[in-house]
Amino acid sequence: MLILLAYVVAGAAAGTLGALVGLGGGIIIVPVLSLFLGVPIHQAVAASLVAVVATSSVAAIGYVRDEITNLRLGMTLETATTAGAIGGGLLASHLQREVLSAVFAAFLVLNALYLILKQSRGERARADAPETGALGGRYHDAVLGREVSYRVHNVPLGMAVSALAGAISGLLGIGGGPIKVPMMTSAMGVPMKAAAATSNFMIGVTACASAALYYNRGLVSPAVAVPVALGVAAGAYAGSRLARRVHGAHLSRILAAVLSILAVQMSLAAAGIRLR
Numbered sequence: 001m002l003i004l005l006a007y008v009v010a011g012a013a014a015g016t017l018g019a020l021v022g023l024g025g026g027i028i029i030v031p032v033l034s035l036f037l038g039v040p041i042h043q044a045v046a047a048s049l050v051a052v053v054a055t056s057s058v059a060a061i062g063y064v065r066d067e068i069t070n071l072r073l074g075m076t077l078e079t080a081t082t083a084g085a086i087g088g089g090l091l092a093s094h095l096q097r098e099v100l101s102a103v104f105a106a107f108l109v110l111n112a113l114y115l116i117l118k119q120s121r122g123e124r125a126r127a128d129a130p131e132t133g134a135l136g137g138r139y140h141d142a143v144l145g146r147e148v149s150y151r152v153h154n155v156p157l158g159m160a161v162s163a164l165a166g167a168i169s170g171l172l173g174i175g176g177g178p179i180k181v182p183m184m185t186s187a188m189g190v191p192m193k194a195a196a197a198t199s200n201f202m203i204g205v206t207a208c209a210s211a212a213l214y215y216n217r218g219l220v221s222p223a224v225a226v227p228v229a230l231g232v233a234a235g236a237y238a239g240s241r242l243a244r245r246v247h248g249a250h251l252s253r254i255l256a257a258v259l260s261i262l263a264v265q266m267s268l269a270a271a272g273i274r275l276r
Helices: 002-021 026-036 041-065 071-092 097-121 155-172 177-187 192-216 222-245 248-270
Strands: 137-141 146-150
Touching (some): 002 041, 002 222, 026 041, 041 071, 041 155, 041 222, 071 177
16 A cells, blocks of 8 residues: 555656656656666556556646647657657567666756756747748737747658657657657747647657557556556646746756756666665
8 A cells, every 4th residue: 555655656746846847757757666666667667658648638638728739730740759659669678677777867867958958048039920831830828918829840850859759758658748849949940838738749649659569568567557647647737736836947957956866876777786
């Protein structure tokens, strides 16, 4: 009973932090399950993917209802992402846990650096552009009190990066959001709010494709996946409510430090050394 409660608490903490900084809970829950709760890393990745499916399905409803999600862009990029997710899931099943831990450690370091650089650059204002092309979009921003329209650029690049995001999602169980959101905002001209909404719509489909592979290999443990998914869903909801009250710069620095510590732990685990 206590271990089930620990899964729920770990999922809730990961979901809250992930929602507050827009990286998703998978990037935290996988190392926590693997390093501190004794879950084999392949089962931890599988549980994370199940949690991503659950939270994405719940959160996507609101974004689609408010017409912030760019469905045309999401479905276009998802064709490449799903293919990558299947490839990543197939690859993960053939990797030893030490290798998978090392890959995850490297990804944690990259995300920690992304958070630090994001804060050092600050938020850059992006001018609105008339909607053009089949993938352009518009939505009403309640905070700004006006309609925001935008063009979508560099679709071939977006498809390539989406395939990479899908592969990493299937390999590490992180949903692909930490790659797709920066790609859409920096390279494709999509506003942050629309990029986050569209990515959230996509990651559920992406994670579902990978989770099916893990399930077929018997790596999805209901005793782990269900409480983790419930915790992550609750944490993501709480994080979305807290986001407006928490200073983003301070939180990003704290999370960057946490990710760096987890990266060290994962690196040691890859070398066969555990500090617990």
